[in-house]
Amino acid sequence: xxxxxxxxxxxxxxxxxxxxxxxxxxxxxxxxxxxxxxxxxxxxxxxxxxxxxxxxxxxxxxxxxxxxxxxxxxxxxxxxxxxxxxxxxxxxxxxxxxxxxxxxxxxxxxxxxxxxxxxxxxxxxxxxxxxxxxxxxxxxxxxxxxxxxxxxxxxxxxxxxxxxxxxxxxxxxxxxxxxxxxxxxxxxxxxxxxxxxxxxxxxxxxxxxxxxxxxxxxxxxxxxxxxxxxxxxxxxxxxxxxxxxxxxxxxxxxxxxxxxxxxxxxxxxxxxxxxxxxxxxxxxxxxxxxxxxxxxxxxxxxxxxxxxxxxxxxxxxxxxxxxxxxxxxxxxxxxxxxxxxxxxxxxxxxxxxxxxxxxxxxxxxxxxxxxxxxxxxxxxxxxxxxxxxxxxxxxxxxxxxxxxxxxxxxxxxxxxxxxxxxxxxxxxxxxxxxxxxxxxxxxxxxxxxxxxxxxxxxxxx
Numbered sequence: 522x523x524x525x526x527x528x529x530x531x532x533x534x535x536x537x538x539x540x541x542x543x544x545x546x547x548x549x550x551x552x553x554x555x556x557x558x559x560x561x562x563x564x565x566x567x568x569x570x571x572x573x574x575x576x577x578x579x580x581x582x583x584x585x586x587x588x589x590x591x592x593x594x595x596x597x598x599x600x601x602x603x604x605x606x607x608x609x610x611x612x613x614x615x616x617x618x619x620x621x622x623x624x625x626x627x628x629x630x631x632x633x634x635x636x637x638x639x640x641x642x643x644x645x646x647x648x649x650x651x652x653x654x655x656x657x658x659x660x661x662x663x664x665x666x667x668x669x670x671x672x673x674x675x676x677x678x679x680x681x682x683x684x685x686x687x688x689x690x691x692x693x694x695x696x697x698x699x700x701x702x703x704x705x706x707x708x709x710x711x712x713x714x715x716x717x718x719x720x721x722x723x724x725x726x727x728x729x730x731x732x733x734x735x736x737x738x739x740x741x742x743x744x745x746x747x748x749x750x751x752x753x754x755x756x757x758x759x760x761x762x763x764x765x766x767x768x769x770x771x772x773x774x775x776x777x778x779x780x781x782x783x784x785x786x787x788x789x790x791x792x793x794x795x796x797x798x799x800x801x802x803x804x805x806x807x808x809x810x811x812x813x814x815x816x817x818x819x820x821x822x823x824x825x826x827x828x829x830x831x832x833x834x835x836x837x838x839x840x841x842x843x844x845x846x847x848x849x850x851x852x853x854x855x856x857x858x859x860x861x862x863x864x865x866x867x868x869x870x871x872x873x874x875x876x877x878x879x880x881x882x883x884x885x886x887x888x889x890x891x892x893x894x895x896x897x898x899x900x901x902x903x904x905x906x907x908x909x910x911x912x913x914x915x916x917x918x919x920x921x922x923x924x925x926x927x928x929x930x931x932x933x934x935x936x937x938x939x940x941x942x943x944x945x946x947x948x949x950x951x952x953x954x955x956x957x958x959x960x961x962x963x964x965x966x967x968x969x970x971x972x973x974x975x976x977x978x979x980x981x982x
Contacts, residue, residue, distance in 0.1 A: 681786060915972070
């Protein structure tokens with residue numbers, strides 16, 4: 522059956538539903554296609570389920586630390602992973618169901634269930650239906666990539682998606698890859714009761730961040746009994762007695778790591794390989810990403826790419842911002858651009874690591890004259906009161922213009938406090954402006970003006 526619409530939206534991830542809402546409110550006839558679960562990665566296998574499980578892990582960790590808070594020891598705590606998963610599943614289901622109901626009852630929006638493939642630059646097929654529209658928005662997301670490791674074909678392994686279905690706690694979880702996914706799952710499962718070994722090719726954690734950040738994160742993990750195997754240049758997989766083995770080539774210790782379960786957390790792959798891009802004349806790069814311009818339009822007029830598949834951001838907040846850019850430019854006569862947004866992100870360890878703007882290394886590489894302010898969390902009253910003093914907060918400022926260049930916070934509440942700095946940077950405010958602020962006591966954020974008041978020249982190395 523043939524159908525005509527003003528717009529096709531492929532994928533009900535973060536950007537798609539919001540865009541459907543704006544377009545239909547403006548009188549557009551919209552078709553939204555989803556082949557699996559409404560909500561995309563964030564709701565189903567990303568932020569929502571992992572942060573729900575991290576909350577359970579935090580509760581377990583706090584119980585075990587009762588004595589350090591002046592409370593009677595609780596004795597040995599055994600976690601039932603199935604109950605943790607049930608709590609997480611209920612949260613996910615509520616979010617997914619609510620989103621599906623909103624879309625299926627949205628006036629002007631027709632929802633199609635299935636995989637969409639291009640027939641031309643203006644038509645796509647979903648099952649027996651052919652959908653045509655002058656505007657097509659690809660919001661297809663990405664999935665965990667399968668790394669080209671020797672032995673990967675012969676060894677059962679978990680991904681960031683399939684690990685969310687485990688019902689029994691791993692005795693010893695081996696994790697290969699120390700990006701945000703690997704780090705968060707390492708601490709999560711360690712706190713739930715698993716032994717955890719984290720294997721990473723780089724000689725240190727977070728190679729794209731500053732060394733002091735990497736050292737602070739490593740301290741957090743080591744303090745909780747997580748084994749870090751860094752500098753694992755040559756990694757291969759195998760099995761012994763039906764259990765996974767990770768073979769490594771490390772200067773410190775070349776011995777293999779053995780465990781009960783294996784999680785591979787080594788990147789993601791965009792879901793563009795089955796869209797029939799050639800039929801639309803739409804090129805993808807070697808990794809499957811769709812190149813877009815400043816307004817998120819692809820090389821083919823009338824086709825946009827939003828969210829993880831465009832390679833311009835792998836976060837929920839960047840995907841939602843993609844929607845805002847497209848909607849503003851199409852409906853509000855705006856001139857919003859991808860480059861207007863600041864690079865900002867967080868890794869949800871406990872305590873978290875959040876950052877915005879440039880790192881020290883990037884500032885030095887650019888030859889920018891800069892000042893740096895840094896304060897350990899041991900000198901933040903709120904952190905001391907909460908008994909969570911690991912980490913620090915750091916800011917970078919242009920030495921001549923006083924403009925804020927970037928910030929990193931490793932520490933309790935850092936994922937929220939960083940927004941004080943993000944907002945100031947969007948407003949193009951200076952360090953002097955930040956020093957004049959008065960924040961509420963007792964909070965972590967109240968020390969931000971103090972950090973801006975303790976600026977010193979950034980060393981050349």
